[in-house]
Amino acid sequence: MRKGLLLTTASVALLTTLTACGNSSSGGDSSGSGGKKPKIGVILPDSKSSARWETADRPYLAKAFKAAGVDYDIQNAQGDKQAFQTIADQMISSGVNVLVIVNLDSGTGKAVLDKAKAQGVATIDYDRLTLGGSAQYYVSFDNTVVGKLQGEGLSKCLSDMKAKKPVVAELNGSPTDNNATLFAQGYNSVLDPKYSSGEYVKGPNQSVPDWDNAQAGTIFEQMLTSEPRIGGVLAANDGLGNAAIAVLRKNHRNGQVPVTGQDATVQGLQNILAGDQCMTVYKAVKKEADATARLAVALAKGKKGQTNGSVKDPQGGRTVPSVLLTPVAVYKDNVKDVVNDGYVTKAQLCTGRYAALCAKAGIQ
The missing domain is CATH 3.40.50.2300 (Response regulator)
Incomplete structure (x- = not known):
């Protein structure tokens, strides 16, 4: 101490x-x-x-x-x-x-x-x-449920893509953050049975110190080098997800590999609209x-x-x-709900090339 x-x-x-x-x-x-x-x-x-x-x-x-x-x-x-x-x-x-x-x-x-x-x-x-x-008190979201939504989200996106025995990489949050432990408990409760049954292949799994996005990019690049067949990424928040997406983009695989997130950041929501990110978790x-x-x-x-x-x-x-x-899972079809709730504004989200994507997603 x-x-x-x-x-x-x-x-x-x-x-x-x-x-x-x-x-x-x-x-x-x-x-x-x-x-x-x-x-x-x-x-x-x-x-x-x-x-x-x-x-x-x-x-x-x-x-x-x-x-x-x-x-x-x-x-x-x-x-x-x-x-x-x-x-x-x-x-x-x-x-x-x-x-x-x-x-x-x-x-x-x-x-x-x-x-x-x-x-x-x-x-x-x-x-x-x-x-x-x-x-004396604690105020938060049910963080195990957050992780469960992420695991279910990745499974949904892999199913939508008809992925067969995908190799799933996990970019976990900081090892010093109890929330990261709870998130992992949640998403592993969904993913572990799929690993055990052979439906998914357990790929590289690593925690990112201090949730550092730059380190996440380096870690994921090493993951992809060691296991080029990665077909899904459970990223514990939008920042880590974006770091993985940047590496996938460099390898011309963005949009082909589902990536999760959390926090419903402007960047995360834009990645979802662009098809580079599978889902995020909105915590109001x-x-x-x-x-x-x-x-x-x-x-x-x-x-x-x-x-x-x-x-x-x-x-x-x-x-x-x-x-x-209670947290909420967000996919492309309900990004508009985050805007309607006032968490992000249309002006923040629908800039440049995202304006047409916002219109297509029904964001007014």
Whole structure:
């Protein structure tokens, strides 16, 4: 476990930069827990692994906190574990009475959560469960179901292409992210029986450190070199899927090999419209952000949080009260639903050559 950082001259400089990247608001009342004025801190993980953190989560959370009239501070650690801890120290010192985190790994997340708990700050794991951590609540989608939808999606696309005994490669998410483990449990529950029966051939299978898209491209290129017969790719999110698609395109095989994804990013949806990606999984981030904001605001005002389920922390052995939401599989024929829901706009999606594809897909 890494201990809290001392604010040296260098880390003060870093803190100043990080604070400038934050987003805060004044307002609210003084009825927070422990007599504190309600103030909520949120630490997002990065903007590299998925565009969603800055394009969706940040604005949705900010809007919900503003509507509730509470002070808030949203910052992004940009993949830096030291920065993550520094931001947490600064937020706790500034008087937040609720801390919401998307951990970079469980070790760093646990150190931050334990420190917050020791200071009487309520804590929420957002989107990712911190294994062995001490968060009082967890808000996310049912991530095993996310993976199951991916496995079913790849199977559907392989069936549509009438693929015979396809070699399936798996590009898994970061080995330090518990969500990646849950996704894999979900899609392997669909794929493993097909491997066992001989319907599919189990191909290369590798995790991508830190969900890094550049590394994913290198890893998949090595996969394709070692096994040129790859006929399907279970990619754990749209960024990894796009990395695989780029390699397939270079080898003139894009559109011939189904590739999955997750997050319903603009890039992922465009790949689906173009026929290069089989499917993605839409997680209505606004619902996740709104649920988290409601829970955080209640806690900040000294009230009890409302949940609809629980998850078991396999490392800590404890049951964590949770708000769990339902994901949706997206194929070419229902891309329009993601637009209609307001998650992406027609202007963002239907640019250049995608305008005609959008029209064909019924996107108004």
